[in-house]
Amino acid sequence: MAEYRVAIPSPLRSYTAGAPEVAITVTATPPRLSDALAALDAAYPGIRFRMIDESGRVRPHVQVFVAAKVERDPAAVLPPEAPIMIVAALSGG
Amino acid sequence: MPPRAVKQRPVAPRRVRLLIATRKGLWTLTGDATRRSWKLAGPQFLGHIVHHAVLDPRDGKTLLAAARTGHLGPTIFRSGDGGRTWKEAATPPAFAPDSGRVVDHTFWLTPGHASQPGVWYAGTSPQGLFRSTDAGATWQGVAGFNAHPQRKAWCGGDQDGTPDGAKLHSILIDPRDPLHMYIGMSSGGVFESVDGGADWRPLNQGVRADFQPNPDLEFGHDPHCVRFAAGNPDRLYQQNHCGLFRIDRPQTRWQDIGGGMPKSVGYVGFPMVTHPHDANTAWVFPMDGTSVWPRVSPGGKPAAYRTRDGGKTWKRQGDGMPKAQAWWTVKRQAMTADAFPTVGVYFGTTSGEIWGTRDEGRTWKCLAAHLPHVYAVENA
Numbered sequence: 001m002a003e004y005r006v007a008i009p010s011p012l013r014s015y016t017a018g019a020p021e022v023a024i025t026v027t028a029t030p031p032r033l034s035d036a037l038a039a040l041d042a043a044y045p046g047i048r049f050r051m052i053d054e055s056g057r058v059r060p061h062v063q064v065f066v067a068a069k070v071e072r073d074p075a076a077v078l079p080p081e082a083p084i085m086i087v088a089a090l091s092g093g
Numbered sequence: 094m095p096p097r098a099v100k101q102r103p104v105a106p107r108r109v110r111l112l113i114a115t116r117k118g119l120w121t122l123t124g125d126a127t128r129r130s131w132k133l134a135g136p137q138f139l140g141h142i143v144h145h146a147v148l149d150p151r152d153g154k155t156l157l158a159a160a161r162t163g164h165l166g167p168t169i170f171r172s173g174d175g176g177r178t179w180k181e182a183a184t185p186p187a188f189a190p191d192s193g194r195v196v197d198h199t200f201w202l203t204p205g206h207a208s209q210p211g212v213w214y215a216g217t218s219p220q221g222l223f224r225s226t227d228a229g230a231t232w233q234g235v236a237g238f239n240a241h242p243q244r245k246a247w248c249g250g251d252q253d254g255t256p257d258g259a260k261l262h263s264i265l266i267d268p269r270d271p272l273h274m275y276i277g278m279s280s281g282g283v284f285e286s287v288d289g290g291a292d293w294r295p296l297n298q299g300v301r302a303d304f305q306p307n308p309d310l311e312f313g314h315d316p317h318c319v320r321f322a323a324g325n326p327d328r329l330y331q332q333n334h335c336g337l338f339r340i341d342r343p344q345t346r347w348q349d350i351g352g353g354m355p356k357s358v359g360y361v362g363f364p365m366v367t368h369p370h371d372a373n374t375a376w377v378f379p380m381d382g383t384s385v386w387p388r389v390s391p392g393g394k395p396a397a398y399r400t401r402d403g404g405k406t407w408k409r410q411g412d413g414m415p416k417a418q419a420w421w422t423v424k425r426q427a428m429t430a431d432a433f434p435t436v437g438v439y440f441g442t443t444s445g446e447i448w449g450t451r452d453e454g455r456t457w458k459c460l461a462a463h464l465p466h467v468y469a470v471e472n473a
Contacts, residue, residue, distance in 0.1 A: 054188050
């Protein structure tokens with residue numbers, strides 16, 4: 001079981017009651033990014049689908065950093081205590 | 094024998110409320126019983142791209158809004174109290190994980206049959222059909238369409254979609270039979286189901302497809318908007334990429350009803366609005382479909398066109414609108430009618446104006462301005 005802190009971008013804070021950062025617990029071994037996102041969705045229902053599409057891919061204008069490195073593979077194993085940061089990339093108009 | 098218009102005795106509503114879905118949120122515009130005084134309220138979901146917002150006529154208080162943002166995936170917001178409070182769908186429309194397809198946005202919402210409270214249908218971009226049985230809380234794909242062996246052939250590839258993505262729209266439920274449905278697809282054409290969506294067949298005979306090498310296609314057409322005639326669900330009107338058409342079932346061939354439009358204006362447009370009390374009356378809002386398809390009012394002189402004889406003739410209705418230099422675009426969901434005895438018609442422009450008429454198109458007035466790009470206007 002591992003705990004991770006996840007930074008939430010402003011477009012997704014409607015799910016976290018405005019919190020810019022939340023803590024989640026991942027029980028899977030080894031812990032993968034997909035497990036972290038599932039834990040995030042369990043705590044904040046609906047948040048995952050807004051950033052991950054039904055095929056499992058990170059949406060085009062969302063970026064995920066794990067330990068300050070871009071990570072778009074949901075199967076990536078999470079290092080212990082690695083901070084997770086979700087970013088709504090620059091886009092729109 | 095052609096169907097006759099069904100005569101009804103309309104009762105004047107106490108007010109008109111328009112749901113205005115825009116690229117930057119949802120507004121409501123409410124008019125009193127005189128339809129002279131209007132009040133704008135909103136925004137809700139500021140910053141969300143709201144593609145469609147629709148009231149459930151079966152209970153008069155459930156609203157659904159299809160939304161996304163520039164960054165985030167698509168969702169459906171639901172209100173059970175007329176728009177005061179909203180909740181998000183627990184499972185928005187999404188294709189099967191192994192389908193290789195991804196919903197970009199939900200484009201169209203249709204309440205189900207009167208005998209099926211809580212049932213809604215959604216059309217997506219790219220073309221997908223979804224159904225909810227719990228008033229929009231959860232959505233399931235309609236496998237009879239999404240997994241139909243011909244679905245890919247019907248819809249074509251990405252290059253066959255509209256500039257904003259291929260769409261499934263104009264979901265029509267026969268008021269006499271919940272199993273009888275029509276859908277429109279841009280592109281793909283009009284399709285019919287008689288078994289509640291378990292199977293579908295194309296219904297495009299007689300419709301032009303000038304952009305295809307073979308003009309006599311079974312499918313692959315581009316209907317922009319399809320509507321039932323009032324009181325007569327055997328009659329459908331269609332604004333198509335290549336003209337105006339009408340069909341009177343059980344006929345299977347659409348009739349070209351665009352010949353009465355002035356050549357200088359053409360027969361291209363996006364919305365189709367039918368009169369709520371007269372099956373022979375409908376409105377369109379022509380766009381310039383020449384050369385590179387500017388999709389603006391022809392010559393910068395906007396006007397609606399109305400038929401009162403099932404499409405044989407069309408009359409220009411632009412009094413009150415700018416006489417020149419008004420390069421409006423009105424999208425396919427951005428024009429609607431109220432249910433007053435003397436019908437009001439309303440439309441929104443991509444430049445953020447809402448216009449309306451309280452005398453069936455004889456005179457028009459700007460009811461609201463300075464809104465974002467209008468995607469949809471629905472009477473609620």
